[in-house]
Amino acid sequence: MVETGQVLTAATARPAPWQLSAAGRRARAATVATALFVGPFLLYVTAFLVLPALRLLTQAFSGAKGGVTLQYVAELAEPQVLHAFANSILLSAFSALVGLIVGGLTAYFAMGPNAPRGLRSFVTTFSAVAANFAGVPLAFAFIATLGSLGMITVWLKQWGIDIYAAGFSLYSLSGMVLVYAYFQIPLMLIVIAPALEGLRREWREAAENLGASAGDYWRHVGLPILLPSLLSAYILLFGNAFSAYATPYALTSGSLALVPIEISNVLSGNVMLAPQTGAALSIGMIVVMVVVMALYAVIARRVNRWGRR
C-alpha cells in the first residue's frame, strides 16, 4: 500500500494533494491506480460493445424523419420476420438436441472411466478442433460430401440411391441440423466432460451394493445429478447455434431465412429494408440471447451448488 501511494501520487499530481491527510491521499491514489489499470478495459468494452448495442436500441425506435416510432419494432410481428425467428429457433433447438444426445452418449462411452486412455485423449483433441472448425470451411466440407454434387451423393447415386430425389437436401433446415451437429456434438463433449468426471465412483458402487441395476442407477442417481449440467449445456448449445452466421451463409448463399442472415442482408443492402428494421431484428436477437444467458446463469448456479465435493 505504501509503495502504491508513493509511486502513484507522484505520477498523478491532482489538485492540492497537500490538503489531504496521508490516509486520504493513499485512498485517492488507489482509486486513480484502479482507474489507470482497469479503466482502459472498461472504456473499450463500453465504446465497442455496449454503445453499439445501445445505438441499435435507439435506432430501432427512431423514425425515418426523426422522432420516436414503434413501426419497426412492430415489424417484428410480420409473417416473414416471424418465419425467420421460427427457423432460427427450430434449427438451434434441434441441433442443440442432437448435440446433447449424441455428444452426451459419446462422452459417456468414450470418456468414461472404463474407456481406453488413448481414445479419451484423442476425443478431447478432436472435439477441441471440431468445435472450432466451423463457418465457411465446414459448409464447404459438407457441400463436397453431401451437396447435390458431393462425393457421397454421387457415390450413392451410382448404387441407385438418389437421396435428393428422396427428399433430402443439405440446404434445408434438416440438412443444416446435420451440418450444425458437426460443431454442436464436440461442444457438448467439451462442456459435459467435467460433469461426468464429477460423478463419483462410490455412488455407483453404493447403488450396485443396494441391488440397483445400471438402469436404476442412471434413472435415480446419475441423471438427476447431471440434470442441471445437461440443461445448462443444452442452453449453451442453443445460443451457439442461434448466433451462427458464417455456416448458414456459406451453405445457402444467404437464401434460407434465418435471423442473422436477414440482418446481414439488411446491412449489405441486398433487400429493400430500412436500417431500422435491421436494428429491430438485432434487438430481437439480443432479447433471445439475454433470456438464454439468464437461464444459463440460473442453472449454472445450481450446478455449482451440487458439483463441489
Place this chain on the structure above:
Amino acid sequence: MSAGRRRAWGGGIPFLIVVGLYFAVPLIATGLFSLWEGGSRYGPAAYIAVVQQAPLWASLFLSFRLALETILVGLVILVPAVFWMHLRTPRLKPVFDFISVLPFVVPPVVLVAGMTALYTGPDWLVSTPNYLVIPYVILALPYTYRALDVGLRALDVRTLTEAAQNLGAGWGMLVFRVVIPNLTTALIGAALLTIAIVMGEFTFANILLFNTFAVYINYIGGTAATQAAALTLLSFVITWLAMTGVLLTGRGQVQIGGAR
C-alpha cells in the same frame, strides 16, 4: 474392471463407430474431392492452382496479421485490468465475469450492425482492414479473460507481488520480470485460441467487405469447388495446429471459440 462394466463399454462400440464415421466422412470426402480433376482423373491440380494465387497469400497474411494485432491489443487492455482486479479489487470480479459474457449476448452479426450504425469514421480507420481488430478483440475477450483469470488465480498474485516488492522491485520490474513470465502458458493459450478465432472469422470481414482468409475461401467456393475443398483442408490443419498448442499449454483444458 467387472464383467458388467466391460459389457457397458463394449455396448458403446457400434455407437462410437457411427459417430466416428459422421466426423471422418466429410473430411475424407473433402480430401477426395480436392484431388478430383474431372471425370475419373485424380491429382494435385487444385493444390497447385491454389498455391499459385497471389490473392490467397494476401488474404492468409492479412488474417494472420490481424490475429497478431488482436492478440497484442487484447493483452494490452486485459493484462493490467485482470492483474489489478486480482491484486487490489477482487470486489470487481463479478463485474469482470459479467462483461466476459456480454460478447455472447451480442452475436457478431448484431455487433457489426451496431458498429456500422454508430461509427462511420474516421476514414483512415474504418476503411482499412485494421478496423476489424476492434471487434475481434471483443470476440476473443471471453477466452482471453478466462485464460488470464485462471492463470492469475493459480499464481497467487498477492503473495508474489508482496515478495517482489519486499525485495525492492518497482512496478515495471514486477509486471515484466515477475508477473508476465509466470503467465507465459496462459498467455500462449489465449494467443493460440485468438489465432484460431481470427483465422476463421467470416461475419465481420464479409459484411464490412474486407478480403480475409475465410472470405477468400467463400469467394473461391463460388468459382472453383475443388480449390475450395483444398483450402477447407488447409483451414482444418490450421485449426488443428492451433488447438494442439492450446491443449499443450492449457494442461489438457479445452476451450471453445470459433466463427460459427
